[in-house]
Amino acid sequence: MTGIVSYGAYIPRFRIKPSQIALAWGKEAPEVEKSLGVFEKAVASYDEDAVTLAIEAANRAITTGGIDPTLIGGITIGSESHPYAVKPSSTTVAEILGMGTDYLAADLEFACKAGTAGIQLLSGLVSQNKTKYVLAVGSDVAQSRPADVLEYTASSASAAFILGNQNTIANIVDFTSYSSDTPDFWRRDTEKFPSHGGRFTGSPAYFAHVFGASQNMLKKAKMTPQDFDYAIFHMPNAKFPKEAAKKLGFTPEQLTPGFVVPQIGNPYSASSMVGLAATLDIAKPKDKIFMCSYGSGAGSDAFVIEVTPEIKAHQKRNQSTVAKQIKDKEYINYSLIAKNILTKYKI
Amino acid sequence: MKIKIAGTGLTKFGELWNKDLLDLALEASSEAIHDSRLTINQIDAVFVANMIHGKLSGQDHLGALVASSLGIKGAAFRVEGACASGGLAIHLAIQSLLAGTYKNVLVVGTEKMTDATSSQITSALMGAGSEDERRAGFTFPALYALMAKAHMAKFGTTRNHLASVSVKNHFHASLNSLAQFPFEVSMEKVLESPVISSPFTLFDVSPITDGAGAVVLTSESMGAGVFISGSAVATDTVGLSQRESLLEIAASKDASQKALKQAGCEIKDIKLAEVHDCFTIAEILAMEDLGFCEKGEGGKFVEKGHTKLGGKIPVNTSGGLKACGHPVAATGVKQIIEVTHQLQQRAGKRQVNGADVGLTHNVGGSGATVVVHILQT
């Protein structure tokens, strides 16, 4: 069965608290912690971008799994912050990982679900035996308009999943996807920062697609929320995934290990994938994991994942668990963010 | 060998807005030719030392440019070896005289740096380093700062030791009307100035300068005068990381040993020296590498005043690179001129009594090229 043979996650070590962001703009410390449930977010350094983040996560997946990179025959990088509009991030990542030349590479964009879309697309190559391994990465150095409310949550991280048919540590039992043309959050190609539709991003966008994909997944797999040990939903803030989980019939306890948003914010394409990595870091053989991502524009990818006994060996070898990276942090003030904005936009 | 210095010419060193590179080269050259009492037609060849003019202005082909501007139709060359360009040009000119190809040659080192911004200059000068160093964002202050830190860790050299080099050279420059900074500075000023690359402050670092120096050298060595009796070049890896040791500039030892041998001298015969103080640590290393003091003792040697005018062995009476200024390719030639004037008893307030044998020490990059000359009466 096709499944995950190894994975890695990378969370940059700088953190900024909402109060520091508010301070930069001369605003009162906002109720972000109360209303959005985010206490601090991860900030990438001035010399990091979606490509370097992807390399870190993928390198960890390769190293922990003892995978020969030249045997990876497909790679996708899903991101909203690809460094180039034209020139794939995936080939730069592949080159630097030492993947050689015999692989399919494609960059994906679908707001926060570009990473998980890659998992579904690449799994076909493996289950068709076209290649031994494929590598799907979700990576973002998320952009938001300075002083916009999104600035309190938009963060940076990456997660990489290597899929294969043998020695899987977790099987992808089934997956499905639910899509529609919904303009809840977007960025035109000449614009520096994204725009969003305010409350339109809720019910017709996030919730409609998360419910749509999740309900279809449960029906297709003939399972109920109670059949699962853990669940991960895309986390734009702490409120939305908790509400979606509740409405679908999942419990708060099922969400806990993957619930990274209060500590790292929303790293867009890496959000649910880092949540999955965090869950796999502590999962036991036979555990069943439900995951549903969400990408604005809009769509949701849902997965039923079952952990195998091989997970133990991976957990032993993993030097960089999500929990460890969440703890390894250094607080900064707004100056690094200002520097990053000036650097990125050549102001 | 016995190559006579027939004439010298030196411009003011500093931020010279009204003069471009050619103006400076011609000013120094004309003065040197006049001083030599030779005519333009007697000059067989022109060696132009320059490091970064092509990069900054787009003008290459400086040999022909300077020669033709002077009305000289003979051979002309541009010589580059980073900050050792001036010394290298002198060395190559000497070889052409020793070979008998030419009889009278003009060597002019010239650099026009102040038109560019500080970060453009910092980048341009990194051409003297390695590609890896440039990629890592290194600067020359940073490269020498690493050597300083290694020296401080190994030998207990202190920031005060470094600062004493700057204080002494500024004192010398205060006696030199052509120096860029002809004024004294205090230890406090040096120690408390803005940090450029830890532990160096602004006053540990040689400045950005415009200037030119020229000499006429002749193989027709009759009569009394000042002669170059030793001229040697040694090289090492361009990248600092690839050196055997961070605690010395090995090429300085090699070049000085060769040059002293040619001149039939020992280091104790040297009465004064112009050494390459691109950064304060460089002068301390030079004291050790050239053999003026024991390894590791350079800081104390300078701090004790042995290298100040009136001391055991005056070093950098011109003010050195720090206080006289460092128009990169002009420095090597300026060093020759300073020692020449000292040996000719022409150094005025800076005169070293009884000076009859002098040494110049010119370094390229972080120690990849070193040129040492011995001058005698």
Next chain:
Amino acid sequence: MSTPASIWRQHKKLHIYLNKVGRLIVWTKIFVAPSGFEHQTPYLVGIVQFESERLPLQIVDCNEEELKVNMKVITVIRKIGKAKSEDVIEYGIKVKPRS
């Protein structure tokens, strides 16, 4: 000068340097940067001893106070300098303290 071709040649060599651990020999903090690095100031650079070679590298993700002679550092891939908006981005190795 970083041309597309020279960046291409460099990128091919990078995979050899993944996961390399070295020792930090000496470092300095740069306050005045060359062109293309102004946005980073102040930043740390040093010389790192690896098994078979010594390299000049930038040191990231730490403060100067944390650095000690001979401490173990590990390679990371980061952006080099600051590409102009129409230029190819160069990636390369830097080091950070190995926890």
